[in-house]
Amino acid sequence: MHRDHEVHLRRKGRNFGVLGVLLAFIVIVFGVTVAKIQTGGFSEGFDHVARPALVPSGAEEANE
Incomplete structure (x- = not known):
């Protein structure tokens, strides 16, 4: 198993912010x-x- 790098964790947080x-x-x-x-x-x-x-309502008769 591998641990996520700090940059990936920050990007994940920003991505969830953009999603919100x-x-x-x-x-x-x-x-x-x-x-x-x-x-x-x-x-x-x-x-x-x-x-x-x-x-x-009165403007129609005035134009004729």
């Missing part, structure tokens, strides 16, 4: 996605067109 940061990022992105889906945040697309939901 990546997992935290994934959990945050997943949580934001679930929250937006539950509140209806993805109901309108992002295709650079006018969104009728944002037009005030």
Whole structure:
């Protein structure tokens, strides 16, 4: 059997730290996605067109 060198032990600790940061990022992105889906945040697309939901109710008659 061989004993791990000190450098390998330090790298292992850093790798677990990076793993923790990546997992935290994934959990945050997943949580934001679930929250937006539950509140209806993805109901309108992002295709650079006018969104009728944002037009005030009196503005439609004023433009005609």
